[in-house]
Amino acid sequence: MNDTFRFDIQARDGQARTGAVSMPRGTVRTPAFMPVGTAGTVKAMYLDQVRDLGSDIILGNTYHLMLRPGAERVARLGGLHDLIRWPHPILTDSGGFQVMSLAGLRKLTEEGVTFQSHIDGSRHAMSPERSIEIQGLLGSDIQMQLDECVALPATRAEIERAMELSLRWAGRCKTAFGDQPGKAMFGIVQGGDQPDLRVRSAEALKSMDLKGYAVGGLAVGEPHDVMLAMLEATCPVLPDDKPRYLMGVGTPDDILKSVARGIDMFDCVMPTRAGRHGLAFTRRGKVNLRNARHAEDVRPLDEESDCPASRDYSRAYLHHLVRSGEALGGMLLTWNNLAYYQSLMAGIRGAIAAGRFADFMAETQDAWMRGDVAPL
Numbered sequence: 001m002n003d004t005f006r007f008d009i010q011a012r013d014g015q016a017r018t019g020a021v022s023m024p025r026g027t028v029r030t031p032a033f034m035p036v037g038t039a040g041t042v043k044a045m046y047l048d049q050v051r052d053l054g055s056d057i058i059l060g061n062t063y064h065l066m067l068r069p070g071a072e073r074v075a076r077l078g079g080l081h082d083l084i085r086w087p088h089p090i091l092t093d094s095g096g097f098q099v100m101s102l103a104g105l106r107k108l109t110e111e112g113v114t115f116q117s118h119i120d121g122s123r124h125a126m127s128p129e130r131s132i133e134i135q136g137l138l139g140s141d142i143q144m145q146l147d148e149c150v151a152l153p154a155t156r157a158e159i160e161r162a163m164e165l166s167l168r169w170a171g172r173c174k175t176a177f178g179d180q181p182g183k184a185m186f187g188i189v190q191g192g193d194q195p196d197l198r199v200r201s202a203e204a205l206k207s208m209d210l211k212g213y214a215v216g217g218l219a220v221g222e223p224h225d226v227m228l229a230m231l232e233a234t235c236p237v238l239p240d241d242k243p244r245y246l247m248g249v250g251t252p253d254d255i256l257k258s259v260a261r262g263i264d265m266f267d268c269v270m271p272t273r274a275g276r277h278g279l280a281f282t283r284r285g286k287v288n289l290r291n292a293r294h295a296e297d298v299r300p301l302d303e304e305s306d307c308p309a310s311r312d313y314s315r316a317y318l319h320h321l322v323r324s325g326e327a328l329g330g331m332l333l334t335w336n337n338l339a340y341y342q343s344l345m346a347g348i349r350g351a352i353a354a355g356r357f358a359d360f361m362a363e364t365q366d367a368w369m370r371g372d373v374a375p376l
Contacts, residue, residue: 003024003181003182004022004181004182005021005022005023005182005183005184005211006021006022007019007020007021007022007211007212007241007242007243008020008022009240009241010353011352011353011355012352013351013352013355013356013357013358014260014357014358015235015260015261015262016031016259016260016262016348016352016357017030017262017264017352018030018031018348018349018352018353019264021089021212021243021264021265023089023141023142023182023183023184024141024182025081025087025088025089025090025141026056026057026087026088026089027056028056028057028089028265029056029345029349030243030264030265030349031255031259031263031264031265031266031345031348031349031352032056032057032264032265032266032345033055033255033266033267033268033341033342033344033345034055034057034058034059034091034265034266034267035050035055035058035059035267035271035272035338035341036058036059036061036267036268036269036272037058037059037060037061037084037086037090038060038061038064038269039061039064039065039068040060040065040080040083040084041084042058042272042338043272043273043276043334044272044275044276044327044330044331044334044335045272045331045334045335045338047084047085047086049335049338050338051086051088053307053335053338053339053342054342054343054345054346055088055338055342056088056089057088057089057090057091057141057142058086058088058090058091059090059091059092059093059267060080060090060091060092060093060138060140061092061093061095061098062092062093062094062095062131062134062135062138063093063095063098063099064098065080065092065134065138066095066124066134067117067119067124068119071133071134071137071138072137074137074138074139075137075138075139079137079138079139080092080138080139080140081139089141089142090138090139090140090141090142091140091141091142091143091144091267092135092138092140092142092143092144093144093247094131094135094143094144094145094146094147094173094188095126095131095134095146096113096126096131096144096146096147096148096149097149097216097247097248099113099115099126100113100148100149100150102115102116102118105118108148110165110168111127112125112126112127112128112130112146112169113125113126113127114126126146127146127172128145128146128169128170128172128173128176129172129173129176131145131146131173132145132146132173132176132177132185133176136180140183141182141183141184142183142184142185142186142212143177143183143184143185143186144185144186144188144214145166145169145170145173145174145185145186145187145188146169146173147166147169147170147188147190147216147217148162148165148166148169148190149162149190149216149217149220150162150190150192150217150220151220151221152192152193152217152220152221152222152226153193153221153222154192156192156194156197159190159191159192159193159194159197160191160194160197162190162192163190163191163192163197163200163201166188166190166201167201167204167205170187170188170204170205170208170210171208173185173187174187174208174210184210184211184212185210185211185212186210186211186212186213186214186243186245187205187208187210187212187213187214188205188213188214188215188216188217188247189201189202189205189213189214189215189216189217189234189238190216190217191217191230191234192217192222193222193226193230195229195230195233198230198233198234198237199233199234199237202234202237202238203237205238206237206238206239210242211242212242212243212244212245213238213239213242213243213244213245214244214245214246214247215230215231215234215235215244215245215246215247215263216247216248218230218231218246218247218248218249219247219248219249219250219254219268220248224254227249227254228257228258228261231246231258231261231262231263232261235261235262235263236262243264243265244262244263244264244265245263245264245265245266245267246258246263246265246266247267248267248268249266249268250266250268250270251268251270252281252340252341252344252364252368253365253368255344255345255348256344256348256361256364256365259348259352259357260357260358260361271334271337271338271340271341272334272337272338274333274337275330275331275332275333275334275335275336275337275338276330276333276334277330278290278322278329278330278333279333279337280301280318280333280336280337280340281336281337281340281341282301282302282310282336282340282372283302283304283340283343283364283367284302284367284368284370284371284372285367285368285369285370285371285372287301287315287372289315289318289319289322289329289333290319290322290323291319292319294315294316294318294319295316295319295320296316297314297315297316297319298314298315298316299314299315300312300313300314300315301313301315301318301336302336302340305336305339305340305343306339306343307335307336307339307340308335309332309333309335309336309339310335310336310339310340313332318332318333344364347360347364348360
């Protein structure tokens with residue numbers, strides 16, 4: 001078994017690049033979308049389905065898994081891969097975003113953060129070292145540093161304070177992670193909506209010579225153009241030969257525009273959450289199955305799709321399931337959405353390899369703009 005962690009760029013088209021992240025448990029084709037398996041499950045999906053759709057890697061959430069079933073218990077059960085029957089790569093976030101979202105239920109110090117569980121009110125402490133320890137107990141292949149994520153808008157002083165704290169925590173996480181063959185710890189660039197702070201954060205993390213770098217603290221309230229501007233400031237500073245991961249983003253359009261700016265990896269709850277709420281993503285744009293216009297529409301979501309959920313069920317039936325609150329509705333729409341996202345990623349990779357990414361992006365956006373018009 002290969003015991004190294006390696007990133008190889010295979011083709012470039014402008015700032016966009018396609019390649020592969022190689023780890024002992026498998027290879028992740030990039031640009032990659034990672035379905036979110038918050039508590040050890042990609043909601044409404046069997047993991048065999050997730051794999052069959054083309055997912056090379058999934059994401060697990062340190063905060064939720066440490067609360068239940070508990071990191072030590074997961075370790076006793078053989079680790080997260082064995083427990084959930086996913087033998088392929090797993091990335092775990094640090095838990096920082098969820099802890100910082102607890103607002104009045106947490107207290108932040110230089111040492112780390114103490115917080116109350118949203119489940120039962122029990123108290124817990126999360127230091128950079130403990131975050132890495134938990135991720136090690138889970139057995140994930142890519143582990144994220146603990147950082148402080150500030151919701152925007154925020155003052156420059158607050159953004160700078162959190163960014164500097166996150167850098168100090170990154171150094172402690174690197175020390176705690178040590179040398180784990182075949183695994184990687186990624187640092188997280190912070191700096192809010194301040195380009196110079198983003199650059200300072202990226203440069204400091206680059207000097208730590210980590211195996212990968214994430215851009216965090218976006219998709220937290222900033223306008224869309226600000227997110228893109230922060231990527232334009234950040235990506236050129238990061239090492240060209242290391243994977244770049246944009247955390248928590250996003251829509252299909254966000255993904256296209258971020259790939260164009262040099263991002264390699266993505267995660268977002270959007271396709272699964274939207275599916276559970278009746279919204280489908282398709283190559284013709286978004287389709288709201290709650291809308292009454294679908295009540296007698298016998299067309300599938302996409303007659304050309306390889307996914308049975310997209311191809312074999314009528315919109316009328318999906319509309320009925322959603323409006324009736326049937327669990328199957330959320331299952332089928334989540335299946336469709338993840339199929340679309342992985343199809344989009346495959347299209348992106350192929351277009352970059354062929355040197356026609358700009359054309360692919362324009363064609364894809366044009367198809368969304370034309371929309372999904374029901375027959376007369």
